[in-house]
Amino acid sequence: MNNPSEELSSLRWNSTRGLVEIIDQTALPHDVRWVALDSLDAYCHAINAMQVRGAPLIGVTAAFGLAQALAEDASDFALRSAYAALLATRPTAVNLRWALDQVSDAVRDLAGSERVALAHSKALALREADIKSCASIGDHGLGLLRDRGKGDVINVLTHCNAGWLATVQWGTALAPVYKAHAQGLPVHVWVSETRPRNQGMFLTAWELQRAGVPCTLVADNSCGQLISDGKVDCVIVGSDRTAANGDVCNKVGTYLKALAAQAHDVPFYVALPASTIDWKCASGADIPIEQRDTNELLHAEGLDNQGVARSVRMAGPAVVAHNPAFDVTPAQLVTALITDQGTFEASTAGLADLQQRMSKEAGAAPASQAGVA
Numbered sequence: 001m002n003n004p005s006e007e008l009s010s011l012r013w014n015s016t017r018g019l020v021e022i023i024d025q026t027a028l029p030h031d032v033r034w035v036a037l038d039s040l041d042a043y044c045h046a047i048n049a050m051q052v053r054g055a056p057l058i059g060v061t062a063a064f065g066l067a068q069a070l071a072e073d074a075s076d077f078a079l080r081s082a083y084a085a086l087l088a089t090r091p092t093a094v095n096l097r098w099a100l101d102q103v104s105d106a107v108r109d110l111a112g113s114e115r116v117a118l119a120h121s122k123a124l125a126l127r128e129a130d131i132k133s134c135a136s137i138g139d140h141g142l143g144l145l146r147d148r149g150k151g152d153v154i155n156v157l158t159h160c161n162a163g164w165l166a167t168v169q170w171g172t173a174l175a176p177v178y179k180a181h182a183q184g185l186p187v188h189v190w191v192s193e194t195r196p197r198n199q200g201m202f203l204t205a206w207e208l209q210r211a212g213v214p215c216t217l218v219a220d221n222s223c224g225q226l227i228s229d230g231k232v233d234c235v236i237v238g239s240d241r242t243a244a245n246g247d248v249c250n251k252v253g254t255y256l257k258a259l260a261a262q263a264h265d266v267p268f269y270v271a272l273p274a275s276t277i278d279w280k281c282a283s284g285a286d287i288p289i290e291q292r293d294t295n296e297l298l299h300a301e302g303l304d305n306q307g308v309a310r311s312v313r314m315a316g317p318a319v320v321a322h323n324p325a326f327d328v329t330p331a332q333l334v335t336a337l338i339t340d341q342g343t344f345e346a347s348t349a350g351l352a353d354l355q356q357r358m359s360k361e362a363g364a365a366p367a368s369q370a371g372v373a
């Protein structure tokens, strides 16, 4: 999989229809259903209902959503209100705000058809940039896996879904795994189920299986023992927002894995594009944590014996629940950040190095590319 085909992309531009199409991730793993997004409302719904999810993919989808809104009404008022509607869809993944800023800053001083055309080409450019940046995360992470492997099977533990479904192609945490697999390195992934939305079971296991990467599903609560038993060579997770001091916000359950990894001296890597860093957040304490519907916790979803999708209540009738979707792993538990720009320490100094690298690159890049992930 050196060059994953369009088939392994979570979002595509259908030039015949003039519309974006996404894989509806709420139907996976039982049904691969492509859905066309044809209005601002459809885009907002797709992000909010998690038909698309994963920080980088949320960002790219929002960029196309803003372009779609401007194609319907190119006024300043429409720009402001579509930006606000899309930004309100999900609070934690900072790529959402980043991508909306990329488009709105580019078109702010334009009007009419020029504004519409530039918004669309900027969204297309963000899609391409996401593919490149994830491929580059894969290249940087591959070296780390090679170092750990020494010829034996490399056992990677991951949480949630940070594969190509969470981005446009490749993924973040899984990009090094796909690169290793493509190069013939023996790699096996422990897939943590990720209650309550089960992104590990429904999405990560599905996409790894499709790519032919050996993987094993495990209950979230079994990961501490797996690590303690020496069955994990490294943990790689993604991030929804990383603060300027290196604190990492990711799917709830990440923090416990980081604690277990540190206790047993197992490297804990976080893979992310630079667009996931929120330079305005001094620490993880400033990151807004999405509180989701408690029905996600109180119910379970799946197919019944006839293959019909069902949601069943598991908790007793009066049970009160609390459902934060993300947690924060303190920087000192993170061995390194694997980014599209290279591998950096998770610290204020490490991120300052990354920022310096990005400024140099932006200075060297043609004006049209500067500022794109």
Ligand code: MRU
Pocket: 053, 054, 055, 056, 159, 160, 161, 162, 163, 166, 167, 172, 173, 199, 237, 238, 239, 240, 250, 251, 252, 325
């Ligand atoms: O709620 P989700 O599914 O959008 O959350 C996504 C995650 O938290 C993933 O773990 C991922 O690592 C971050 S995006 C690549």
